[in-house]
Amino acid sequence: MPSTQRLKMKVGGGEEDGFLTKGRPHQGDKLKMDERSATVSLLLLFCLGSVTPAPANILDVCASCHVNATCVDKYDHSGKVCNCKYGFVGNGRTFCQDKDECQIGATKICGQHTTCHNTYGSYYCTCLTGYIASNYLPVFIPNDGTHCQDIDECRVAGLCGEGGQCRNLDGTFDCRCQLGYRVHNGTEPFRPQKNQASCQVVDCGQPTFRENIVLLSATGTTFGSVATFECDEGFLWKSGNKASACGADGLWRGLTIICEVIDCGSPPTFAHSHVEWNGSSRVGTEVLYQCNFGYRNIGKSNVFTCTAAGQWEGVTVLCQEITCGPPKTLPHSTLLWDRSTGPGSVVQYECVDGYYQEGGDNISTCLTSGEWANISLNCKAKCGPVPFLAHSEVVWHNTSVVLHHCVKGYRSWSGSNVSTCSSSGVWHAATLSCIEVKQPINQLLVLNEKCLQWRAEKDEGAIEMYKVIYIGSREYERGFLDKRKQFVNSMEDWVQICLSLLPATNYSVSITALLAGFTATVAINTTLTVPAVPELHYREFETPVPTLRLHRSPSTLDTISLYQVFVLPIEGVLAFNCSCPVNGKPPSKSDSSQGHIVAQMRISRLGAEMNFTVGDGLSYGGFYNAPLRKGKNYYVILRAVSQWKNDLKSSCVLWAKVRGTSYVIMISSLCAAALIGLIVLAVLLGWTYTWFLKRR
Numbered sequence: 197m198p199s200t201q202r203l204k205m206k207v208g209g210g211e212e213d214g215f216l217t218k219g220r221p222h223q224g225d226k227l228k229m230d231e232r233s234a235t236v237s238l239l240l241l242f243c244l245g246s247v248t249p250a251p252a253n254i255l256d257v258c259a260s261c262h263v264n265a266t267c268v269d270k271y272d273h274s275g276k277v278c279n280c281k282y283g284f285v286g287n288g289r290t291f292c293q294d295k296d297e298c299q300i301g302a303t304k305i306c307g308q309h310t311t312c313h314n315t316y317g318s319y320y321c322t323c324l325t326g327y328i329a330s331n332y333l334p335v336f337i338p339n340d341g342t343h344c345q346d347i348d349e350c351r352v353a354g355l356c357g358e359g360g361q362c363r364n365l366d367g368t369f370d371c372r373c374q375l376g377y378r379v380h381n382g383t384e385p386f387r388p389q390k391n392q393a394s395c396q397v398v399d400c401g402q403p404t405f406r407e408n409i410v411l412l413s414a415t416g417t418t419f420g421s422v423a424t425f426e427c428d429e430g431f432l433w434k435s436g437n438k439a440s441a442c443g444a445d446g447l448w449r450g451l452t453i454i455c456e457v458i459d460c461g462s463p464p465t466f467a468h469s470h471v472e473w474n475g476s477s478r479v480g481t482e483v484l485y486q487c488n489f490g491y492r493n494i495g496k497s498n499v500f501t502c503t504a505a506g507q508w509e510g511v512t513v514l515c516q517e518i519t520c521g522p523p524k525t526l527p528h529s530t531l532l533w534d535r536s537t538g539p540g541s542v543v544q545y546e547c548v549d550g551y552y553q554e555g556g557d558n559i560s561t562c563l564t565s566g567e568w569a570n571i572s573l574n575c576k577a578k579c580g581p582v583p584f585l586a587h588s589e590v591v592w593h594n595t596s597v598v599l600h601h602c603v604k605g606y607r608s609w610s611g612s613n614v615s616t617c618s619s620s621g622v623w624h625a626a627t628l629s630c631i632e633v634k635q636p637i638n639q640l641l642v643l644n645e646k647c648l649q650w651r652a653e654k655d656e657g658a659i660e661m662y663k664v665i666y667i668g669s670r671e672y673e674r675g676f677l678d679k680r681k682q683f684v685n686s687m688e689d690w691v692q693i694c695l696s697l698l699p700a701t702n703y704s705v706s707i708t709a710l711l712a713g714f715t716a717t718v719a720i721n722t723t724l725t726v727p728a729v730p731e732l733h734y735r736e737f738e739t740p741v742p743t744l745r746l747h748r749s750p751s752t753l754d755t756i757s758l759y760q761v762f763v764l765p766i767e768g769v770l771a772f773n774c775s776c777p778v779n780g781k782p783p784s785k786s787d788s789s790q791g792h793i794v795a796q797m798r799i800s801r802l803g804a805e806m807n808f809t810v811g812d813g814l815s816y817g818g819f820y821n822a823p824l825r826k827g828k829n830y831y832v833i834l835r836a837v838s839q840w841k842n843d844l845k846s847s848c849v850l851w852a853k854v855r856g857t858s859y860v861i862m863i864s865s866l867c868a869a870a871l872i873g874l875i876v877l878a879v880l881l882g883w884t885y886t887w888f889l890k891r892r
Contacts, residue, residue, distance in 0.1 A: 264292035283317035309344040326367035359395035376419030400442035408455045427455035430479035460502035468515035487515035520562035528575040547575035579617035583625035602630035636712035647694040659687045663708045668701040699725040700840045724843045727836040736853045740824045746806040755838040762833040764791040774848035794821040828856040
């Protein structure tokens with residue numbers, strides 16, 4: 197009997213166990229033909245019946261065959277002979293020992309870049325590091341053309357790090373730095389995992405510049421950064437380039453600016469004034485004009501500046517004779533004054549009856565600026581200090597009335613906000629009560645990606661109405677938009693609400709306390725879920741090109757990205773796991789002995805109905821739909837795949853079973869032909885026997 201291998205196949209989340217015949221290279225095909233010939237011979241003997249029974253004393257050669265041998269007909273049909281099975285050597289009867297196929301070398305038996313592994317009665321091959329089998333399986337036997345091919349490590353984005361450029365080599369790879377980057381902690385070429393080297397962007401440091409110029413702006417200090425300069429204050433650009441660039445060699449280059457000094461000459465003069473000046477006439481120098489004693493400047497400014505144009509710029513200085521005019525009046529006071537308004541004139545203030553001077557200076561003097569000096573006289577009513585209320589402040593008051601207001605963070609709860617000073621000099625204090633203001637929505641939490649919980653800050657027993665609006669979008673589906681809202685009334689201190697959020701969606705949720713007029717927002721990103729198992733009818737077919745049908749609802753609410761169709765030979769070496777992603781190129785047109793993907797279809801290109809013909813020889817999504825081999829039985833599996841960013845999930849369902857052309861039918865046809873031949877022979881023999889009797 198051929199050796200068997202245990203098969204575990206996951207289908208639609210379940211598992212089925214079975215045994216599959218392990219493939220044999222070289223003489224296995226011949227052995228199968230011999231077994232078929234033997235089967236035909238046995239059927240023919242069955243059809244003929246016991247025409248000539250076998251002699252009882254013939255030696256049963258097959259009974260003496262070794263356990264690792266098979267009994268076959270000799271080539272001259274003179275009897276039976278015992279031959280060791282494939283993978284064994286010996287005389288077929290007394291011994292059949294394991295043949296070590298690997299002893300001739302891995303390269304000769306498995307091919308280039310391989311390692312050979314001998315097993316009892318067989319062997320298998322694996323690829324060296326940096327190579328992968330062309331059938332993308334971890335082990336293989338090269339009888340189907342499988343070989344080890346180089347792995348292009350450079351397909352992995354960012355393998356060489358930022359600024360690195362990957363180069364694929366036979367069985368390996370190396371990295372070099374792009375323009376504007378230098379290798380760090382090593383030399384080129386390098387491998388990040390092996391040499392701990394990396395590429396770092398060239399940094400020129402802070403831009404350098406010479407005297408009389410200043411840095412205006414810089415985009416950075418790394419390769420390609422540009423620094424812009426201008427002439428320093430007091431200098432004018434004459435010629436040259438004002439920009440410098442950070443080069444790949446780590447140096448700033450390109451700055452050729454030339455600046456010349458600027459001179460404004462002597463400043464202008466104005467009547468009744470004198471200047472305070474350091475004598476410089478360079479750009480930026482200021483000249484301060486002061487009016488002579490007894491005069492004041494009525495112009496808008498008294499400063500002139502030397503500009504980059506080489507001129508003094510400013511507003512004309514106008515010095516006018518000083519007069520302070522009438523002094524100001526203060527509440528609850530009288531003044532003593534001689535009516536003079538020139539510089540040095542004095543006014544004395546005194547509080548009226550019913551008020552007293554709390555403190556400060558009560559004398560004001562006419563200044564050279566033409567204004568009366570400020571005084572600090574404060575006449576207070578005899579009621580004393582304004583009453584103090586907790587968490588409040590005074591917003592307005594006069595001699596007898598004070599208005600209070602709650603400070604920020606507190607609100608009025610009860611009582612009057614007015615304090616009054618009675619005629620007896622005693623304050624009737626306000627009764628205002630201020631309580632702390634809290635946000636209506638506090639401690640907002642997201643539970644299980646769909647529920648919201650928050651603490652409601654409100655008056656005890658009050659009912660608050662909340663409006664919840666949530667808007668969902670998907671990065672992988674531009675036309676998708678899930679916008680909904682709902683209302684909740686609650687008098688609880690803790691409020692909880694659960695939303696019907698879709699998977700693999702980015703949501704922005706806003707909660708508005710309508711009575712309080714307060715809104716809080718939160719973001720919820722739901723995870724990718726396993727897609728629903730496709731709903732279809734399982735069918736069995738006798739044809740080698742069956743057409744399968746799938747009816748689906750073209751809904752944008754599901755997360756299915758694509759469908760994949762698998763064809764699995766029932767009799768073969770195969771291990772299938774629905775949850776494992778499949779990466780790699782599709783099988784060649786000559787390879788259909790192993791399980792493989794025959795089609796991949798994007799949901800965006802499908803409608804409500806999908807018809808698919810297995811084995812039509814076309815390509816679907818880059819996968820070859822290879823024709824089914826005659827005489828083979830297959831399972832057809834449909835896999836639904838959901839993919840978002842780096843997350844991928846899938847589910848499978850058994851779609852159909854396809855039965856190939858049976859050899860029993862062919863043998864039955866041979867048996868029928870043999871019966872017809874026997875009938876004709878019997879008729880001929882009967883006719884000959886009758887003719888013989890007549891002749892006698």
